[in-house]
Amino acid sequence: MNDQTQAPAPNAAPETPPQHVYAPCPCGQVPESLLIEVAQDNKVARAAGNCCATWYVEFLRGNTVDQQVITDRATKAWDAAPRSTTP
Numbered sequence: 001m002n003d004q005t006q007a008p009a010p011n012a013a014p015e016t017p018p019q020h021v022y023a024p025c026p027c028g029q030v031p032e033s034l035l036i037e038v039a040q041d042n043k044v045a046r047a048a049g050n051c052c053a054t055w056y057v058e059f060l061r062g063n064t065v066d067q068q069v070i071t072d073r074a075t076k077a078w079d080a081a082p083r084s085t086t087p
């Protein structure tokens with residue numbers, strides 16, 4: 001007599017953060033990830049879309065070497081960069 005009671009909802013969602021949707025690249029595609037170039041002696045790093053690896057934004061990484069922080073800054077820079085809306 002234990003059917004239909006307390007069926008635990010199969011929580012199929014593991015702890016994966018939602019996929020970030022990047023702003024479209026000037027090449028017309030939406031990159032799935034960013035290629036980040038960090039030069040050791042330069043506080044300015046570059047991030048290019050993986051769609052074409054041609055367009056890039058520069059952003060200030062400062063002194064951090066924390067990959068998560070750098071990725072976060074790159075993502076913000078990419079999304080905030082002005083881009084032409086002309087097709």
Ligand SMILES: [Zn+2]
Nearest residue numbers: 025027051052
């Ligand atoms: Zn592109």
